[in-house]
Amino acid sequence: MKDVIWLIKNLFKVTFKDKKKLFFTVGLPIIGILVSILIYGGSNTSTLHVGIVNHDHSMISSNTVKFIKGLDHVQVKEIKAADVEDKVSSGQLDCVVTFDKGYTQSIQNGHPDHVNIVSIKGATVTGFVKSYLNQYIDNINDLSLAGKGDQETFHRLYTDYQQAPFKMTTGTLNDTSKNNDMTYQAIGFLLMFMLIAAGNLSSMITQEKEGRTYFRLLSTPIDSKKYVLSNIITNLLIMIGQIIVTLIFMTKVFHIQLSMPVWEMFVTLILFALVAVGLSLAVIAFATSSAAGNAMLNLIVTPSCLLSGCFFPSGIMPETVQKIAHFLPQTWLLDTIDKLQQGQHFSQVYLNIFILLAFACAFFLIAVYKFGRNNNVNNFI
Structure with missing residues (x-):
């Protein structure tokens, strides 16, 4: 066990001797x-600037304007008909709603x-305004149909509608989709950086074989199993x-x-760490040189x-x-987090x-099998 601990300390020294490696390992995530x-x-929320031109000048059109002013994230400004083209084309207003004379009569x-x-x-823009405006106008139109053409009945129903005794209260629910999207994206990048880090450290096996350091270590009480384990x-x-x-x-x-316990995220990522190490060892086992190993890792x-x-x-x-x-382990990791x-x-x-x-075990078994049959490394495992 002392030999393994010594090898681990030595690998840490070699790995982080270069400050750039430390930055890439810690800074990239x-x-x-x-x-x-x-x-x-x-923020996905923006304010919609709406202009209003009211030629009807009736109680119903005025109440309709009040309804539009009461919409969330809508800023309303009453303008003159002559200013419509200029306000819209210059971008000062996103849209202009015009109530022509006869609006009230058409509803009645x-x-x-x-x-x-x-x-x-x-x-x-127009779809957002239309969806709310159509609903409001349809409600008033239903009152007109209920009145069956009788103006007095319509006005009485309309007055009761405007002064309804019931109240509606609204509440705000937190939108977690944005946090979930950020988490998904950040973890996606982390998976790539974990695979890169695992590949870089596993490639040191090939580099030390090329530099004959590995064979000098095997001349000591350290054997290949301890070396790979470290x-x-x-x-x-x-x-x-x-x-x-x-x-x-x-x-x-940040x-x-x-949207999930931290420990569940930690355990899930640890499982992927095992997959990353197994994959990097399996790739290095098939590499004939450090350059070939790095190229294979990049291609994967x-x-x-x-x-x-x-x-x-x-x-x-x-x-x-x-x-x-x-057929890719990253997919199952991201799917786990999503669920x-x-x-x-x-x-x-x-x-x-x-x-x-299963991915981790398969990669480790492939690495063990290939290392064991690789005559060039003198039975690595």
Whole structure:
């Protein structure tokens, strides 16, 4: 055990002797969080500037204007008809709603009309205003139909409608989708950085073979099993450090709500750390040189992260690509986090956990088999 501890200390010294490696190991996950905040951290709520031109000058049109003014995130300004084109084209107003003379009469007749909406920003603006305005006008029109053309009955129903004794209260629910999106994106970047870190440390095995350091170590009481075990433990410790730093910055520094217990996120990422170490060892086992090993890792890490949805949600990709992504461990890790954020208990995602463990075991078994049959490393394991 002393030999393994000595090797672990030595690997840490070699790994972090270069300050750049320390920055890339610790700093890149933080940069990934910042990128996810820039992508999803902006506010999706904006104020819609609406102009009103009221030619009808009736109680119903005035109440309709009051209704529009009462909408959330809508700023209303009454303007003159001559200013409509200038205000809209200059961008001072997103749209202008015009109530022509005869608006009230058309409602009383049961055929709402004489309302126009002008905008150069398209249906994204007009659709929002129309959806609320149509609902309000339809309610008034129903009163007219209920009055069956009798003006006195209509005015009585309309007055009762405006002075309804019941009240409606509203509450605000926290929108967790933005935090979930930021968490998903930040973890996606972290998975890529974990794979890169695992690959870099595992490639030291090949580098030390090329430098003959490995064979000099085997001339001591240290054997190949202790050497590989120390590499695995060091790899896991470094990735655990990455995970802890990422979770601390996400929750304590940037105050991103994970929508799940921190310990569940930590345990899930530890499982992926095992997968990352197993994958890196399996790749290095097939590499004939350190350059070949790094090239193989690059060819595997970036495309697999892309297909599995580490950079953007996999749901926007074609169905065929999504099916291919099911053969990648990153997909199952991200799917696990998504399910936990939706409120599922940790015990309910047991299938995902078993699949991640299966990936890890498969990669380790491949590495053991290949190292054991590699004559060039004198029975590495």
